[in-house]
Amino acid sequence: MTVNEALFNYSLRLGDNSLILSHRLSEWTGKAPILEEDLAITNIALDKLGQARFLLQYAAQLEGKGRSEDDLAYKRSEREFYNSLLVEQPNGDFAFTMARQLLNDVFDFFLYEELTKSTNEPLASLAAKSLKEIKYHLRHCSEWIIRLGDGTEESHNRIQNSMNELWAYTGELFEMNEIDSILIKENMVPDLSKLKPKWNNMLCEIFEKATLKKPEEGFMHTGSRKGVHSEYLGFILAEMQYLPRAYPSATW
Amino acid sequence: MNKEKQWPLWEVFIQSKTGLPYKHAGSVHAPDAEMALQNARDTYTRRGEGNSIWVVPSDAIIASNPADAESFYEPGNDKIYRHPTFYVMPEGAKHI
Numbered sequence: 001m002t003v004n005e006a007l008f009n010y011s012l013r014l015g016d017n018s019l020i021l022s023h024r025l026s027e028w029t030g031k032a033p034i035l036e037e038d039l040a041i042t043n044i045a046l047d048k049l050g051q052a053r054f055l056l057q058y059a060a061q062l063e064g065k066g067r068s069e070d071d072l073a074y075k076r077s078e079r080e081f082y083n084s085l086l087v088e089q090p091n092g093d094f095a096f097t098m099a100r101q102l103l104n105d106v107f108d109f110f111l112y113e114e115l116t117k118s119t120n121e122p123l124a125s126l127a128a129k130s131l132k133e134i135k136y137h138l139r140h141c142s143e144w145i146i147r148l149g150d151g152t153e154e155s156h157n158r159i160q161n162s163m164n165e166l167w168a169y170t171g172e173l174f175e176m177n178e179i180d181s182i183l184i185k186e187n188m189v190p191d192l193s194k195l196k197p198k199w200n201n202m203l204c205e206i207f208e209k210a211t212l213k214k215p216e217e218g219f220m221h222t223g224s225r226k227g228v229h230s231e232y233l234g235f236i237l238a239e240m241q242y243l244p245r246a247y248p249s250a251t252w
Numbered sequence: 253m254n255k256e257k258q259w260p261l262w263e264v265f266i267q268s269k270t271g272l273p274y275k276h277a278g279s280v281h282a283p284d285a286e287m288a289l290q291n292a293r294d295t296y297t298r299r300g301e302g303n304s305i306w307v308v309p310s311d312a313i314i315a316s317n318p319a320d321a322e323s324f325y326e327p328g329n330d331k332i333y334r335h336p337t338f339y340v341m342p343e344g345a346k347h348i
């Protein structure tokens with residue numbers, strides 16, 4: 001695999017993550033618990049969509065086969081998507097959505113912080129821009145986690161159960177393959193294993209403030225690095241891709 | 253939570269540029285100050301409206317009573333010497 005091919009795949013990994021999480025968050029639009037939160041979640045979804053657009057445009061350019069960001073978003077099948085299993089999990093209740101967001105945002109925070117030092121200029125500049133957004137997303141969801149955890153008995157149980165259930169999707173975030181080794185050698189991307197202690201520490205601090213217990217380590221789901229997904233991604237793509245596939249020449 | 257199961261109301265003031273006065277932008281519901289600040293940010297600064305926000309609990313604001321308008325404001329109306337209308341504006345002077 002060439003550096004260019006590895007970069008293409010890595011951009012898809014990051015881009016798909018943002019795209020699918022954006023789609024999940026957008027499912028809250030119009031039905032979040034309160035108006036203010038509806039706007040907040042929709043804002044986050046739009047930030048994620050902006051990141052996805054940049055990354056898929058960059059991937060399309062790296063590939064050089066004349067595909068556009070839209071082709072990559074709407075005309076790839078499930079097995080060609082590389083987003084984490086975590087972000088494709090259904091929204092559940094509000095606590096579940098916030099728990100999923102926290103686990104992802106703490107990871108993204110440290111990943112994008114490292115990516116700002118990338119020797120690859122497009123990735124470094126995207127990371128610098130996205131990091132500002134991610135910091136706010138992280139602030140928003142961690143404040144929610146603290147309030148839910150330290151709130152009523154019901155809110156505490158809901159957020160604790162969500163965290164316990166989603167924990168099994170966090171092992172995969174740190175998995176690396178050939179793509180990572182090639183790009184680490186070029187100093188383009190960080191070694192994910194080095195992010196894990198920081199990720200762990202930040203989560204433990206938040207859990208402590210939220211009076212939550214850190215979930216126990218156990219079975220971890222895996223597959224997305226090879227394009228193997230949970231049953232949910234197919235349904236997301238069916239909804240997201242229906243229109244451009246049914247009416248390929250449709251425009252706004 | 254109060255009886256109506258609504259979070260407390262907060263008034264939002266936004267400063268569009270450093271040095272300019274804060275202007276009332278609207279209000280938000282939020283359980284506490286930090287969330288009020290975040291809700292204000294998400295609701296009122298999405299299009300570059302400002303770079304600084306104040307949130308104030310709505311019940312901390314003391315408002316004048318519309319029924320008092322006569323005694324509050326009308327006495328000023330016939331004191332024309334309080335109004336700066338006796339000066340000739342220099343030509344070309346702007347923003348006075």
